[in-house]
Amino acid sequence: MMKNSKNTISRRQFVSNAAALSAFLILPRHVLGGRGYTAPSDQVSLGFIGAGRQGLSLQKSFLPQEQAKIVAACDVYDSKTAHFCKQVDAYYAARSGQSAYKACAPFHHFTELLDRKDIDAVVIATPDHWHAAMVVRAAAAGKDIYCEKPLSLTIAEGRAMVNAVAKHKRVLQTGSMQRSRPEFRQTAELVRNGLIGDIKNIKVSIGGPPVPYNLPEETVPADLDWPLWLGPNDYVHYNHQLNPVIGDSIWGRWRDFKGLGGGDITDWGAHMFDIVQWALDMDHSGPVEITPPNGKDVQHLTMRYANGVVMTHEDFGKKHAIQFNGTAGTIEVQRGKLVTQPENLIAQLSGNLPKRVYHSDHHHADFLQAVKKRSKPVADVETGHRSATVGNLANIAFELGTPLRWDPEKERFENNNAANGLLSRKMKADWAV
Known part of the structure; x- marks a missing residue:
């Protein structure tokens, strides 16, 4: 049968065209969109x-x-x-x-x-x-x-x-x-690998608990939805220090007041208690005893873990810092600074140590990678909850002024109804969880 040359192509032409099309389809993205191009998908x-x-x-x-x-x-x-x-x-x-x-x-x-x-x-x-x-x-x-x-x-x-x-x-x-900064990752690995021996005590130098709201009332700006800012909370009057305008030199002070934040105990505590939790491998647990200061035999709020490690909320001369004291050395860490005794401890981290922690060099990139891979990031939800819990436990002990026993598995206080009553708070029905 005669082939129609205008409407048909030879098998050789078909294979050639298909190969060319295939080559186009598998071109790398940087060829199509420039070096570094990331497809919207x-x-x-x-x-x-x-x-x-x-x-x-x-x-x-x-x-x-x-x-x-x-x-x-x-x-x-x-x-x-x-x-x-x-x-x-x-x-x-x-x-x-x-x-x-x-x-x-x-x-x-x-x-x-x-x-x-x-x-x-x-x-x-x-x-x-x-x-x-x-x-x-x-x-x-x-x-x-x-x-x-x-x-x-x-x-x-x-x-x-x-x-x-x-x-x-x-x-x-x-x-x-801080989990994505080298000085804190190194601290966790030094402690976990026993390079300062058994931990005797830990001192966490941060500020104190929140206070009752005491700012004077001011007129609400026209473009601020104050009821929505309050959201789950009962009404408190507006003051610009709670929500400063862009360019104001102050940070919003809502964290200073009960019902809005947990003071420095949960603000910087969410950083410093978090590193203690990480170093002690307690990301799914927490302390079992919390004792507030009494001005006598207990000078600082003191927490004890089930393994016997004691942590105090104590100013040891460095602001927003942690001091780990072990039987064979010490570590003092704060942002951008890690000091150890003996001095050569950090060098030992380059060796083949058995215990390593999650390595993240960029907290926000780590989140995006976890989203793509459907994996846990360096500070996943359970980790964040447990670290925040330490600060919340401290604030409850400060408020009640009495020693408390905590069950990290049940997340309940032992034989203390007043303390268990502070595990939650009143929230407006529309926003309850």
Whole structure:
């Protein structure tokens, strides 16, 4: 039968064309989109909940990450949302070479942001009294979560967050970023490998517990939704120190007051107690006895672990620091500084030691990789909950002024109804967890 030369091709031509098409389809991405190009399908779409000072700090960490793209933000302070999105759009415009670029969608209410199906993960940088309500709802909405420290305002809220993340198979990274710094990772490995011998005691130098709210009342700014800022909480009057405007030199002071934060005990404690937990391999446990100072035989709040290790809340002359005292040496660690006795201990970490901890060099990149791999990040939800629990236990002991016995497995106090009554707090029904 005669072939129609206009409508048919030879087998040789077909194979040749198919090979050319195949070659085009398997070209590496950098050929199609430039060196360093990441396809949109490989990027994690981020929505920010909280666009204030800490949100802007996290923005600077996530923007350069090629594996992520910030697509939305919300805040109860409309001017903060607008400022945040303007910065995001300017960054992507400069990077893409486009003079006009709109990438960041502004929202007022976080539930509207959670409704967006194209958002893969959220970054929560709000006051602590909102964390649990937001994390539980973000997990139910199918979002992975980066949530600032301390993870929870109460122990019961922390457990609710752990349960929600597990139920919905989400990834959560707690913002305890010291776990991604070398001096703290080295500290954990020095302790775990016994390079200072058996631990005799640990001193944690941080500030104290929260105080009752005592700021004077001021007029609420027109573009601040104060009822929504309060969210789960009962009413307290507005003062700008709780929520400073962009450019104000002060950090929001909500963490100083009961019901809003846990004082420095949970603020810096979420960093320093966290490293103690890591070094002692207690990420799924915690202390069993908590004794507040009594001005007599107990000079500092003291915690004891089941293995006998004693930790005190004590100023040993260095601010925001930890001192590990062992039978064969000492370690003092704070941000950017690690001092050991004997001095050569750090060099021993280059050897073939049996106990190593999770290695992360970048806290935010580690989160994004965990999202892609569906794995646990360096400060996963259980870790964040347990570290926050230590600070919450300390605050309960300070408030009651009595020694307490704690069961880390049951997460209950032994024979103390007053203490167990402080494991949770009253929350408005709409935001309960």
